[in-house]
Every structure is written in C-alpha cells, then in structure tokens.
Amino acid sequence: MAAIESPSVLAPPSPGLFSEMKRRYFATPLQAIISLVCLVIIVYLLWKLLDWALFSAVFGVSGGPEACLAASGACWSVIAARWRIILFGLYPYDEQWRSALACVSVVVMTVLSCIPSFWTGRRIAAVWVVGVSLFYILMKGGVLGLTFVGEEMWGGLALTLFIFVSTCVIGFPLSIGLALLRRSELPWISRTTGIIIDGVRSLPLISILFTFAVVLPFALPGWLQGDKLYRVIVGSALFFAAYQAEIVRGGLQGVPRGQEEASMALGLGYWHRISRILLPQAMRNALPATINQFVISFKETSLVVIVGFFEILASGNAAYGTGEWRFAYVEVYAFIAMIYFVFVFSLSRYGAFLEHRMAIGER
Template identity: 55%
Template sequence: MADAMAPPARQMGAIAWLRKHFFNTWYDAIFSIIFAVLIFWGLQALIGWAFVNAIWRVENKNQCTHDAGACWAVIESRGRLILFGLYPYEEQWRSTLACFAVIITIALSCLPRFWSIRRLPLLWVVGFGAFVLLMRGGFAGLPLVTSEKWGGLSLTIFIFSGVFVIGMPLAVVFALARRSSLPVIAKSTGFFIDIVRSLPLLTILFAAAVIVPLLVPEWLQGSKLMRVVVAFAVFFAAYQAEIIRAGLQSTPDGQAEAASALGMPYWSLVVDILLPQAFRNTLPSTINQAVITFKETSIVTIIGFFEVMASGNAAIGTGEWGNQYIEVYVFLALIYFVFVFGLSRYGAWLEKRMRLGHA
C-alpha cells in the first residue's frame, strides 16, 4: 500500500526543467529570452547602483557626488529623523523600545495560541500600554515627551496599532449591532456605517483635528493625535464591521442552532462559536484591510503629523541632503515593504494552515 501511494519520483534535470517551463514552444523561447535580458539588465543596474557603486560612509555630504551609485550615508545621517521624527535625541532609546513592544505584540497576536477572548485583548492592552508609557514618559525619572513630538516610524506604528486596538472591538460591536434583532439598533448602525464609508478618510481626519475642538468641551477633546487616532479607528471599524458581518453571515445557521440546543448562553454563542469562525472565514479580507490601514497612516501628514513618510520628506527637504531623495525613498519603501510583505506572507501561511484543518 505504501509503495503504491508513493509520489512519482522527481527526476527532472535542470535542462529538462528549463525546457518544460521556458522553451516549450518557439514563442515561449522568445518571451523567455526577452524577459531574461530585461531582468538581467534591471538587476545589474540595481545592484550596481545600490551596492557596487554605492558610497556607504562620508566625512561630509559633499562627497556624495558620485552619480553612478547610491549614497547611503544619508540614511546614517538622517535615519534617526526618519525613525523617530522630532523625538528628543537622548530619549530615542525609549522610542526604539516602544516600537519593539508593539512589534512583539503584533507578532504574538499572530500566534493562534493567543486567539482567545481573554488573551488577545490582554496582550494588546499590555503591549500598547507599554508603548504609550515608554513614549510619553513623565514617571520614574523619564522626562515627559508629549505626543506633538512623536514622529517617524514610531508614530506610524502608534497610529496603526492605535487604530487596531480601538477599531477592532468597535468593528465587532458594529457588526453585531447591525445584525441585531431590534430594528432600531440594526438600522441606525447600518446608516452610521454607510455614512462613514461614504466619506473620504481625509475629511474625517480633518473633522477630528479641526472641527471637533470647536464643538466639544475642552475636557473631552483629548490631544489632537488622540482625536485623529479615534477618528481613524471609527473609519477602520466601519469597513472591518462589514467584513466581520460577511463572516457572521457565512457561518451556517446550524452553528447557532446547535449552541442554543446545548443551552449555551447568547454571549457564549457569539464569543465562542460565531466570532472565531467569522474571523477565520474572512481572514484574507481582514489582512487586506490591515495592509490598507498601514499604508493609509501616511495621510496624517496632512494635518501636521510627521509619521515615517513625512519624516522622510523632511530628511531631504532641508536642501543639505536634497540630492539623495532616491536613497531616502528606497529606504522608506523598504520599511513599508517589510511590514506589508510580512503581513501578507503571514496571511498566506494562516490560510494554508487552516485548510489543513487546524484551528
């Protein structure tokens, strides 16, 4: 039996493999050669620019005149601005630690063993709380650094995780409210979600930053950054709620019937049975929404926050390093790529894992 089921031996030489995949017909061969030349030429140019001809260290920036290669010295000189914005130089270790706290939190919440109604929120309260305490300081001898001075990658991470921490529970509440059996709640939630989704993010953030202070008493305003994060979270929640709702609707009625027939209370039906399945069923869309949200954080520039993109612009905007804008943008692109590519690979891994029948 075992012999009969053994997979066919893979005995294909490199030549045979090339032949099968790239030179099967004469037009395959032409396209293969054209693209091979293009790829080779592109890679050669890129490697030449980024590594071979690159200048890594300079005594002063005037040495960055070499046009053939990148001058990575700009990153060394301006990197801290890009990563930390205007955060005080001597305190930047706190910003680094805070970023690690959130990155570890994100990584841990990717592990299925943390997926429970108690562990996940607890993890985020601790991780996110550590971030805010470290960034803000003002205790145990750490000087107070208010949120106006936060910037760079750490601000991007703060906004992203803040939007997630506030937006995700909100999305669950919206999704459940929209499916409520009470028409008043269902209709008004639906109306609210549709309104938020029909407004541009920029409008909502502007309203939170500029208009809310005119309407709301001062003690309720919070800082501008807080208002922007909350508004962003509401925007995120409106979209994510629809994703969760789709997940709830794709869960068969039999699940709710079985739970009721077993005498399980409503909250348990929602928390133990429906939501876990809804999240699993909609994982690709949820990851997609997270990727979009991460990239959209750069929009806060417009209301005067120096997140990583704006800090990058500031790094080259002074004129001193003005010629090295390509290097800076490549560096920024790499930062975004690491996060977004990581997220989508994780999504792909999860989907595969779940197809195999694991939780």
C-alpha cells in the same frame, strides 16, 4: 495470479523542472524568442539596480554629500547621517532611546500576539495591556523619572506604530459590535447601524481625518476636545471599524445556519452563541480579508501628514529637506519603502501561515 502493481508504479512520472520550463516558455519558436528577450531585459534591469544600489553606491558619512555627487550610484550616506530624523522625527535627541525602546515594545507585543500559546483571552489581553502601557510610558514620560515629552514632539516610526496599533485596538472590537448590531432582528437598530457603516465607508479617510483634527473642535466643548492626535486616532479607528464590520458580517453569513439553530436548541444564551459558536468560525472565514485590512491600515498611517503629524514619511521629507542632502530623496524614500515592506510583508506571511494552519485543522 498476476501481481498487483503499487500505485506508485502505475502513476506516470512527474515532469522535471527543465521539461516544465520548456513547456511553459519554449513550446514554440516565437514563445522561445519572447522568453529570451524578456529574460535579457530582466537581467539587464537587475544588474543596473544592483550596480546603483550596491556596487557603485556610497556608504558611510566620511565623504559627505560631495562623495555622493561624485559617484554614479546610490547615496546611502544620507541614511547614515539622517537616520535619527527618519526614525524619531522631532523627539528630543537625548531621549530618543525611549522612542527606540517603545518601538521594540510594540514589535515584541505583536510577535507574542502571533504565537498560538498566547491565544487565550487573559494572555492576549495581558500582552496588549502591558505592551501599550509600556509604549505610552516610554514615549510620554512624566513618571519613573522620565522627562515629560508631549504628543506634539512624537514622530517618525514610533508615531506610525502608535497610530496603527491604537487604530486596531480601538477599531477591531468596535467592528465586531457594529457587525452584530447590523445583524440585529430589530429593524431600527440594524438599519441605523447600516447607515452609519455605509456613510463612513463612502467617505475618503483624508476627509475623516481632517474633520476629526480640524473641524470637530469647533463643534465640541473644550473639556471634550482632547488632543488632536487622539481625535485623529478615533477617526482612523472609526474608518477601520466600518470596513472591518462588513468583513466580520460576511464571515458570519458564511457560517451555516444550522450552527446557530443547534446552539439555540441546546439552550445556549445569545452571548455564548456569539462568542463560542459563531464568532470563531466567522473570524476564520474572514481571515484573508482581515489580514488585508490590517495591511491597508498600516499603509494609511502615512495620511496623517495631511493634518500636521510628523510620522515616518514626513520625517523622511525632513531628512533630505536641507540644502546639502536635497539631491538624495530617492534613497530616503527607498529606505522608508523598505521599512513599510518589512512590516507589511511580515503581516501577509503571517496571514498565510494562519490560513495554512487552519486548513490543516479542517482535515
């Protein structure tokens, strides 16, 4: 009897990297010419970028603006000289260590929230309560011997993180409530909620921020107006909740109908069905869109400059707004873009990790 060959012997060998590149980019003479021309252009542009950003750039503040004007590369001296304004904005100079610690507390809180061992109701709630409280105490002061600093003096990266975190903390639970109300079996509840969600989603965020910051005080009594920063955060959270509610509702629609029917047959109450059966599966279905919504919300914090807040983009404008550094605006915006990239790329990679983790759990 002939020996049975193993599957590894029968399977054709996988093509190597060189063969795959030849098949994709050099299959025909015309394709090879196009690939080589594109490669030359990419190498040329990459060299010019590296030469501008590193090899011919000016670092440090010893030479001042004059050294930058004499050089042909980037002027990173503006970052070394004005980084405090970019990161801390109008926050008092002697108290900027508090703003730095507040930013660290938010980053640590976010990192702990991403660790699976903290994914319980009590632990995640404790992390967020401690993190947000520590941030607020450090930024505002007035207790524990810290000097009081009003919200009108907050700025830079700390204000951007505060608006983003507050928007998510308020908007995410609100989005779940709106999604559940829109699925209500009572028509007047579901239709009213649908009108609210669609009405908010049909408006640009700038108009909502302007309304909550400028127009709303004219319609509210003085005791209900509050500070402009918190009104803007409420408006941003409402906008976030309207979009996230549709994402959650789509995730709920992706859960098989038999799941809810089986839980009802077992005698589970409404809240147990929602919290133990439907929402966990819905959030897994809605995970990619949810991560994308968090990314969008972080980038949209820059819009608060329209209503007079000194967030990181406005701080960057002030950093090069003086006469001596006015020419170095490209470097300032490149530095701010790198900060946005670090946060947004980290969020997207964490979303990919979660998708991979949940896909493994399904096997």
